[in-house]
Amino acid sequence: MTDLIKAFSFDTPGSTLVEWGGAARMGELLSGWFPARKLLIVTDKFLHDAGLLDAAKDSLLAHGFAVSVFDDVVADPPEAVLMACVAQGRAAGADIVMGLGGGSSMDIAKLVAVMLVSEQPLSELYGIGKVTGQRLPLVQVPTTAGTGSEVTNITILTTGETTKMGIVSQQLYADRVLLDAALTTGLPPVQTAATGIDAMVHAIEAYTSRHKKNLLSDIFAREALRLLSAHLVNACRNGQDRAAREGMLIGANFAGQAFSNSPVGAVHALAYPLGGHFHLPHGLTNALMLGPVLRYNMTAAAPLYAELADVVTGPTGEGVQARAAAFVDFMEDMMDRSGAPRRLRDVGVPEDSLPMLARDAMLQTRLLQNNPVTVDEEAALALYRRAY
Template identity: 80%
Template sequence: MTGFTFDTPGSIRVEWGGAARLGALMADWFAARSVLIVTDAHLHRSGVLDPAKASLAAHGFAVAVFDAVVADPPEALIGACVAQGRAAGADVVLGLGGGSSMDVAKLVAVMLAGEQPLSELYGIGRVTGPRLPLVQVPTTAGTGSEVTNITILTTGGTTKMGIVSDRLYADRVLLDAALTVGLPPQQTAATGIDAMVHAIEAYTGRHRKNPLSDIFAREALRLLARHLPTACRDGTDRAAREGMLLGAAMAGQAFSNSPVAAVHALAYPLGGHFHLPHGLTNALMLGPVLRHNMAAAAPLYAELADVVGAPGSGPVDQRAQAFVAAMEDLMDRSGAPRRLRDVGVPEDSLPRLARDAMLQTRLLQNNPVPVDEAAALALYRAAF
């Protein structure tokens, strides 16, 4: 066996309704008593945070809320959040929301505790300073950001860059699927497919794939494939919501150790240029990239066919095709858009998207089959 490392957050707690007693949990976890909640305005206005805020206050926490997080968070947002955290004297950071809120919370916890400027953090393993205690509570079942050591920011106008460091792993993660009950069907579909892409790319990556990441990826994909149609059809189904949230977290643990690849590399420019939700952009590119990778990944796709319950039997190539067909059927049943033209992406933008995708070298080098600019353009055209 080739040696490998598998990293993960300090602790994960699964508890339906756990956010309503977050104060008791955090009082037991930390001596710190001044918490900065990082979230978005919609969640704050909707009242989703109210039980957690009340519980924190009841257990002696001073609570400040930064609610200006937006999708594809820009660099300036980090500075604003750090400034509010410093003004509040925050000594613990709580990311409560979707992937963007949790990504911001990771960096803010680092920057509140240390002196490194943001510009020095981009890349792999470049965070050297300390960070404040960090708790992550997701409200969507998709990004897996609660359990990963990765933050993605929008730099400049449209380009996305990543910060990867083990210091970004949370101390504590709370998976409370009750927080996901209000998620609309289309968002449930997009975030769920995002999580499935994480599992698939972790399972088929060229670098750092290992026996533990494989276990997490397979079980994540099994849970997500089983529960996504129900969660989209009936968002109040507790078993479906719990299965989706656990599956998304397990997929996050898989890809945090065995990184994602070309689906994400091609999805990022779509989000950067057209401000489409990350889960949706992954869903749009999944089918074309699966077919592109077939030459190298067919044996692994054949194994995943059994995981998602694809019908039929036969040789490896046949089972691999059955897996791709099963994934496309699952996306169709979830109601997620399937074509770039359906979400307002113009055909004349495809060459620019292909050029921008080439900047995602960290991801492209992990793809089972090489993707150059010509191949990227062909994949965007296949998705169009």
């Protein structure tokens, strides 16, 4: 007898184009997609100075676009960066916005597209479903294979010295996404490893989420893990490997679609305080906490881990517990082979900070409620100690 399907919804951007070298056709593409011609590109200084925007800008100018580039995005962007970007967009009369870069650039682009036409103050946007009205046309072009921000409706901002807050709204989904894996070939091995593991965390947590897990999110999560596990090590070892880079970028995109509809849990909840206090990259903090949380969740998530083991290693015919344990071992071995740091002590986190981190993790109630096993402050401290 087949189980009845519970009602669910699945949301994602309007259209995605996968094309190696597609950024060099940006003007042609945008001309066919939108009538707007005053483009604000949101990115960071490293990508701008490295020339990663050059081909896209040349194509845009050749097709009659006026291009303004905001390149002051930083990791874990504070509110001040967002407001500076909005000010530049207004001064330029922007009528279309593009995020080109990592997750921070794309996150800022989402909100800028809203705030350039909205009278809502930023303070009223935090939370779920608080954005009202519309936004400018929005295009997202990722240059890392990790965050999946190009296909999510979530923006995370740094709101204080160490605190972050999220904005979740349907208006933050992009109209168009371009996946051009050629833009990711210059990503160094450590960043490739950290962002790739970040994407795998998205897929795993979406698959095991206590709330909103559904048939479509499961399909995207499984295929994301298949692609990411097959290509991560090769992408780290040879950044010019086109098959590896494309597999990683599409896998990260699928993982983004999965967790946008089936939210993440304790790995992210424990990762956020690490980023807030020690300014560690988001992908790296997820990688550091993944192993301990996987083992902690085993009591409830073993059947789901067993299913994921079949995806990454193939069916073995073993029982649920053996396959679940094999999946956790596989993930830890992959992280070891990727070259990413594996312990909190390796990235400068002092041991006496662990109780503070555990207290701060308890503030992430939006995420902790999705975890398959309840995480209280005592459990959080034990997980940090295991990761140390």
